[in-house]
Amino acid sequence: MSRIEVLKTYKIYIGGQFPRTESGRYYSLTNKKNEPIANVSLSSRKDFRNAVVAARSAFGGWSSRAAFNRGQILYRVAEMMEGRKDQFVKELILQGSTKKSAEAEVTMAIDRLVYYSGWCDKYMQVFGTVNPVASSHFNFSVPEPTGVVAIIAPEESSLLGLISVVAPCIAGGNTCVVLSSNSKPLCSVTFAEVLATSDVPGGVVNIITGISSELYTHFSNHMDVNAVIYCRENSEEKKIIAQNSSLNVKRTFFWTKDWLKSESENPYLMLDLQEIKTTWHPIENIGIAGAKY
Amino acid sequence: MNKTKTSEQPDTSLNFFNDWKYAPAPESKDHIQLKKQYGLFINGEFVPPTSKKYFDTINPATEEKLAEIAEADEKDVDLAVNAAAKAYNNVWKKMPGKERAKYIYRIARMIQERAREFAVIETMDGGKPIRESRDIDVPLAANHFFYYAGWADKLNYAFPNRNPQPLGVAGQIIPWNFPLLMAAWKIAPALATGNCVVLKPAETTSLTALKLAEIIAESGLPNGVVNIVTGFGKTGAAIVNHPKVNKVAFTGSTDVGKIIQKAIAGTSKRVTLELGGKAANIVFDDAPIDQAVEGIVNGIFFNQGHVCCAGSRLLVQEGVADIVIRKLKDRMETLIVGDPLDKNTDIGAINSKEQLLKIQEYIKIGINEGAELHQSSCSLPNKGFFCKPTLFLNTSQSHRLVQEEIFGPVLAVQTFRTVEEAIEKANNIPYGLSAGIWTDKGSKIFNLTTKMRAGVVWANTYNKFDPTSPFGGYKESGFGREGGLHGLLPYLSL
Numbered sequence: 001m002s003r004i005e006v007l008k009t010y011k012i013y014i015g016g017q018f019p020r021t022e023s024g025r026y027y028s029l030t031n032k033k034n035e036p037i038a039n040v041s042l043s044s045r046k047d048f049r050n051a052v053v054a055a056r057s058a059f060g061g062w063s064s065r066a067a068f069n070r071g072q073i074l075y076r077v078a079e080m081m082e083g084r085k086d087q088f089v090k091e092l093i094l095q096g097s098t099k100k101s102a103e104a105e106v107t108m109a110i111d112r113l114v115y116y117s118g119w120c121d122k123y124m125q126v127f128g129t130v131n132p133v134a135s136s137h138f139n140f141s142v143p144e145p146t147g148v149v150a151i152i153a154p155e156e157s158s159l160l161g162l163i164s165v166v167a168p169c170i171a172g173g174n175t176c177v178v179l180s181s182n183s184k185p186l187c188s189v190t191f192a193e194v195l196a197t198s199d200v201p202g203g204v205v206n207i208i209t210g211i212s213s214e215l216y217t218h219f220s221n222h223m224d225v226n227a228v229i230y231c232r233e234n235s236e237e238k239k240i241i242a243q244n245s246s247l248n249v250k251r252t253f254f255w256t257k258d259w260l261k262s263e264s265e266n267p268y269l270m271l272d273l274q275e276i277k278t279t280w281h282p283i284e285n286i287g288i289a290g291a292k293y
Numbered sequence: 294m295n296k297t298k299t300s301e302q303p304d305t306s307l308n309f310f311n312d313w314k315y316a317p318a319p320e321s322k323d324h325i326q327l328k329k330q331y332g333l334f335i336n337g338e339f340v341p342p343t344s345k346k347y348f349d350t351i352n353p354a355t356e357e358k359l360a361e362i363a364e365a366d367e368k369d370v371d372l373a374v375n376a377a378a379k380a381y382n383n384v385w386k387k388m389p390g391k392e393r394a395k396y397i398y399r400i401a402r403m404i405q406e407r408a409r410e411f412a413v414i415e416t417m418d419g420g421k422p423i424r425e426s427r428d429i430d431v432p433l434a435a436n437h438f439f440y441y442a443g444w445a446d447k448l449n450y451a452f453p454n455r456n457p458q459p460l461g462v463a464g465q466i467i468p469w470n471f472p473l474l475m476a477a478w479k480i481a482p483a484l485a486t487g488n489c490v491v492l493k494p495a496e497t498t499s500l501t502a503l504k505l506a507e508i509i510a511e512s513g514l515p516n517g518v519v520n521i522v523t524g525f526g527k528t529g530a531a532i533v534n535h536p537k538v539n540k541v542a543f544t545g546s547t548d549v550g551k552i553i554q555k556a557i558a559g560t561s562k563r564v565t566l567e568l569g570g571k572a573a574n575i576v577f578d579d580a581p582i583d584q585a586v587e588g589i590v591n592g593i594f595f596n597q598g599h600v601c602c603a604g605s606r607l608l609v610q611e612g613v614a615d616i617v618i619r620k621l622k623d624r625m626e627t628l629i630v631g632d633p634l635d636k637n638t639d640i641g642a643i644n645s646k647e648q649l650l651k652i653q654e655y656i657k658i659g660i661n662e663g664a665e666l667h668q669s670s671c672s673l674p675n676k677g678f679f680c681k682p683t684l685f686l687n688t689s690q691s692h693r694l695v696q697e698e699i700f701g702p703v704l705a706v707q708t709f710r711t712v713e714e715a716i717e718k719a720n721n722i723p724y725g726l727s728a729g730i731w732t733d734k735g736s737k738i739f740n741l742t743t744k745m746r747a748g749v750v751w752a753n754t755y756n757k758f759d760p761t762s763p764f765g766g767y768k769e770s771g772f773g774r775e776g777g778l779h780g781l782l783p784y785l786s787l
Contacts, residue, residue, distance in 0.1 A: 028748065064743070079711030083784050098297035112301050126453065129777060129778050129779070131759065131761040131763070131765075131777050132761055133757070133761055133762055134436070134759055134761075135759065137754065137757060139759070139761075141762070141763050141777065141779060144743075146767075181624045207458065226768070235559070239370045239556075240556050241557075241558075242557070242558030242559060243555050244553075244559040245554065245558075246551040246552070246554035246555040246558070247551070247556065247769070248723070248769055249547070249550065249551065249566065249768065249769045249770075249771060249772065251772050262519060266454070268452075268455070268787055275748060275767050275772075276748065276765070276774050276779050277742070277745075277747070277748055277749070277750065277767075278748065278749050278750070278762055278763050278764065278777075279742045279749075279751075279752060280749070280750070280751045280752065280754055280757050280762070281738065281752045281753060281754065282753055282754050289712075
């Protein structure tokens with residue numbers, strides 16, 4: 001008799017834990033032949049709000065980590081994914097990808113993590129400035145993370161798209177709450193398992209599954225969210241998100257890209273989620289005119 | 294002397310006034326030539342508004358009428374936007390950066406040449422002390438043009454691996470606190486990056502923007518590249534909502550900023566918002582106290598407190614609270630409040646009656662909330678809109694006086710014990726524009742500057758500005774930067 005397979009329960013990821021949705025709701029995922037694949041959590045507003053609390057509490061620690069350390073942790077995520085490559089490929093195929101495109105997507109997603117891992121301790125040098133002010137002050141500007149970012153991840157590019165958006169966000173020291181693809185949610189949950197075993201502190205990335213139409217207003221009107229990224233095409237949702245963002249002057253971005261292209265990875269996406277801070281300090285003005293050294 | 298033995302608070306007041314009176318030193322306004330009536334600057338010339346409506350602009354220090362200003366309606370805004378779009382497509386976007394730069398350099402030079410005239414008009418129209426308009430507003434405005442002129446042909450060096458392109462027509466709305474300087478902050482980077490401009494100055498302070506329009510016309514800048522339309526909120530709304538405007542840049546209150554952010558939702562318009570603030574000026578017990586007191590005074594009383602980055606909350610460590618507050622009160626006594634044109638004046642006129650009423654309302658609110666009011670004993674002129682330098686002691690974090698932007702010479706004082714408490718209190722507001730830190734300890738400065746959720750941090754100084762230095766907020770103080778290399782970004786697509 002062949003062995004009975006152990007099926008996986010796909011849960012959501014909040015604050016480093018894997019709870020089911022508090023709502024108790026689920027939706028069924030089927031393959032092309034209409035056979036059931038999984039029951040996925042249909043997350044609620046309350047799940048989202050819990051995730052924001054987790055993201056906010058993680059922000060102080062994550063943003064003040066050494067840039068080098070953040071780079072190492074992102075690299076560790078790539079390492080963990082490399083080991084689970086087959087699982088991701090299998091899930092993508094289960095959700096309709098061809099083997100070839102699934103493999104391409106997974107390897108590119110891993111490489112993208114390595115790419116942003118390398119940026120962690122470099123973007124500050126590219127985007128920071130020392131400003132030659134006319135008065136006798138030392139003046140410098142550095143990028144700092146915006147804070148808690150709410151992300152509605154791409155619907156189609158369910159793994160590569162998700163990682164292409166989350167990586168520049170957390171590489172820059174932000175924390176996030178992500179709504180993953182509704183039709184292809186499996187990889188996002190497996191990615192959460194990778195995160196949980198990769199030294200990424202709990203709460204830095206929170207991933208919930210569900211429907212954008214139920215959640216996008218909450219993503220955009222939560223007063224403790226600093227920025228929203230929306231990666232889908234629905235223009236009505238875009239408009240309402242932009243309107244709601246005005247409630248607390250959220251930074252709002254619509255990232256719709258072909259995530260397979262190499263130009264879709266660049267540090268300017270990181271810059272979108274950075275605030276520029278400028279610090280001034282007086283310089284003592286002794287011994288200038290006579291200096292001969 | 295027994296007195297010093299028993300008194301814990303030695304007399305530190307500076308009683309100059311009793312034996313050292315300042316003679317009046319008014320700046321002459323004889324050379325100022327103002328037209329009776331100003332039209333709208335559209336497509337390179339001054340034209341009357343289609344509505345034929347004008348409103349008065351007055352000197353807030355004397356309540357005398359200075360000139361009549363045109364009120365632009367939707368039709369006028371449409372003309373201006375179309376002129377800008379035409380200039381953009383036909384001339385400006387095709388012009389090499391090197392040539393664009395030369396026009397901007399010209400504007401910088403012409404402001405320098407006419408600096409005195411600009412300073413006097415700025416003070417007459419807005420009420421700020423001549424010392425500030427002469428030494429800060431006008432030179433900084435000229436420098437801003439000079440700085441950004443040089444960027445026009447170097448944009449590829451600012452953003453590695455990109456090919457930056459202009460956006461098109463920038464609709465820009467500016468406030469009344471630094472009328473010419475804000476016009477420069479808006480126009481200079483827009484032109485350097487190859488955009489055309491429709492700018493609306495604030496209704497109480499249109500004159501220097503219109504004088505700048507004269508300079509722009511004289512500079513030979515192609516018609517339509519810069520258009521200046523005057524009016525009220527309705528005029529601003531017409532700019533924001535115009536379909537041919539590609540970018541909105543707004544400096545003003547957080548309330549209006551939110552309305553603008555909402556209004557452009559669903560469009561492809563880019564936006565930058567430089568909004569309100571409620572900055573904490575934090576004085577630690579190891580601070581150089583006398584310098585800190587000067588910094589507190591400069592932080593809150595500079596430009597009558599009409600400064601979005603004003604240090605309007607003083608957080609002082611308990612150990613030095615008594616001495617700092619005593620010295621601050623003494624210093625407030627020496628501030629000269631009065632004729633803005635007098636070169637000795639420290640605090641000029643409140644910009645408008647409306648604003649004065651708002652400040653007075655907040656003073657009432659402060660008293661009703663149970664805070665302890667202290668004002669300098671100075672006398673105020675009989676005419677015009679003036680407010681005594683004011684501070685409130687015993688305020689707490691939940692007071693409206695602490696949470697809300699007043700935009701006047703009113704300081705809310707709180708105390709703290711630990712560094713953590715200072716950080717918590719400083720950040721616990723919706724705003725995040727600026728902060729001040731006073732301490733002799735370098736490591737504390739670097740700790741605090743990273744902990745402040747604010748765009749500009751002044752350490753052992755306050756209210757300093759420079760064209761090379763990016764300025765802008767975190768949180769509800771807006772987004773986008775003005776000044777420096779970072780100030781180019783809002784006007785480019787990368």
